[in-house]
Amino acid sequence: MEKIIMIGLAVMLISVPAHAAYVTAESGLCVREKPDEESERVRVLPIGTEVDGEITDGWMQIGDGYISTDYIGDEDPLELIGTWRVTAYAYTGSACANGEMPEMGRTIAHNSLPFGTRIYIEGVGVREVMDRGPAYLGTEWCDLYLGDVAECVNWGDQTREIWLVK
Numbered sequence: 001m002e003k004i005i006m007i008g009l010a011v012m013l014i015s016v017p018a019h020a021a022y023v024t025a026e027s028g029l030c031v032r033e034k035p036d037e038e039s040e041r042v043r044v045l046p047i048g049t050e051v052d053g054e055i056t057d058g059w060m061q062i063g064d065g066y067i068s069t070d071y072i073g074d075e076d077p078l079e080l081i082g083t084w085r086v087t088a089y090a091y092t093g094s095a096c097a098n099g100e101m102p103e104m105g106r107t108i109a110h111n112s113l114p115f116g117t118r119i120y121i122e123g124v125g126v127r128e129v130m131d132r133g134p135a136y137l138g139t140e141w142c143d144l145y146l147g148d149v150a151e152c153v154n155w156g157d158q159t160r161e162i163w164l165v166k
Contacts, residue, residue, distance in 0.1 A: 020051075021051050021060070021069075021072040021073060022048055022049065022051070022072060022073055022074075022075065022076045022077060023045045023047055023071060023077075024071055024072060024077050025071040026047050026118070026165065027047075027126070028045060029045045029049075029068070029072070030042075030043075030044055031045060031062065031064065031065040031066065032065050032066050033065055034065075035059035035066040036066075037068070039066075042065040043065075045067065046120070046125070047077055047078060048077055051067065051072060058070065060072065076166075077166050078164065078165060079164045079166055080161065080162075080163050081119075082140055082162055083159055084141055084159070084161075084162045085137070085140065085141045086121060086142055086144055086157075086158045086162075087137075087141070087142075087156075087158075088144045088146045088151065088155040088156075089109065089143050089144070090146065090147060090149045090151075091148070096130040096131035097115070097130070097131045097132040098115040098130045098131065102130065102145045102147070103130075103145070104145065104146070104147050107128065107130045107131060108127040108128065108130070108131070108142045108143060108145060109129070109130070109132055109142065109145070110129045110132070110133070110139075110142045110143075111133055111134075111137065111138070111139055111141070112139045113129045114129065115130060116129065117164070118165040119162055119163060119164055119165060120164075120165055121142070121160050122161040123160060124144065124160070127142075127144065130145075131143070131145070142162070
């Protein structure tokens, strides 16, 4: 947060410590070497990461770099809904149950969450419910669209924490 203090005709911009905030960018937030969009990227913080630091001119300084305050908010954008079984499926040439074609980096199948629901899969990122799967797999399961059979075989059957994107 910044405060502007006027003393006579002079204007001073000062930095003040920030309160806890959370990364809200669904694709993650780049940590930069310097407070500048063109600066080298140090790493990426996933959505829901709690951050805290001093804010100056729209940038928060954290540990090893700076993040833009345009992509942080006061409320955690994620709600943990459990640890699920995560499988993968490949392109079949058919549309998803919602009528759209599946997309890499976007599509998952789930049996009970409404179409359009976005979930964050640990280590994968945010995906959208666009398809359905076999009922016998239950509700603590999702099928990640990877598009390629070899990638699906490589993925196998994993267990991951799942968060609902609010």
